[in-house]
Amino acid sequence: MKRIMITGASGQLGLALYGLLKDNKEYELLRTDTLPKEDGSIQALDITKEEVVTHYIDINAPDIIINCAAFTAVDLCESEQEKAYSINALGPRYLAAAAERHGIKLIHVSTDYVFDGQATKPYIEEDKSNPVSVYGKTKQAGDEFVRELCSRYFILRTAWVYGEGKNFVKTMLRLAESNSKVRVVKDQIGTPTSALELARAIIFLMGTDSYGIYHATCEGSTTWYEFAVTIFQMAGLDISVEAIPTSEYPTPAKRPMYSILDNKALRERHGYIMKEWREALEEYMRDNALLK
DSSP: OEEEEEESTTSHHHHHHHHHHTTOTTEEEEEEESSOOTTSSSEEOOTTOHHHHHHHHHHHOOSEEEEOOOOOOHHHHHHOHHHHHIIIIIHHHHHHHHHHHHTOEEEEEEEGGGSOSOOSSOBOTTSOOOOOSHHHHHHHHHHHHHHHHOSSEEEEEEOSEEOSSSOHHHHHHHHHHHOSEEEEESSOEEOOEEHHHHHHHHHHHHTOOOOEEEEOOOBSOEEHHHHHHHHHHHHTOOOEEEEEOGGGSOOSSOOOSBOOBOOHHHHHHHOOOOOBHHHHHHHHHHHTTOOO
8 A cells, every 4th residue: 555645635636636535445645734633634744844844754654745735825925935935945845855765756736837927829848937926936946946856756837726625716606696797807818727637637647657847737728807707607697707907906926927838748748638627617616516
């Protein structure tokens, strides 16, 4: 039986992985997060403390580490830079060093925010990164630590993730409860990606030794505006959506305007194709009883 350690187990991706792996008799799950669960199903682990990470991995001896932990509050990262660097850069550094020492596979989740969003065609894995926010810069630093310190690594860049917990889909549906009209930016382009689809891709790669950087988003692309319209249509809600430019919705952190990722490595190395974003969204809304 292989032991799989999942950091950030209470987050959207961590929960999706648990849902897919919990009944698989081939694996024992070691689930960790900053806050433990009283029933012991999730243990406390602060990945920003090197000695704590080292001790946990030495004692528990996982075969695979899936790092889902991250400080993803993009705007807060701008004002809490030290915290962002500790979680997004130093955490992966400590996990990578421990993984290398024990010969452990490390799967590390990254982001489209490592790119500047100035491209005119989908980003492939080999494209040069150039983050424009603290979040993107700290995530890139974490990626670099993983590449430098661990020989058995998978880095999966993803984007616009939604799953169990706080996300764009639920925010739109919550707004619809008390509003007949919402305003959503129209000029940021990317790919909504269900945590479930991302978890499936991780589990697929976990069974291989084809290490390296991968892009892992659902297929296709859209804008936040079109994403919102589709959510309301699927939910059968008559909500007016006003398309606004990013300039009318200023935020502390600069967002990449174009962040479509091409899953080239998954497709060419493995023939692996993730679901089209509308299909994945429909599955999510059906599973959560949100469909019309």
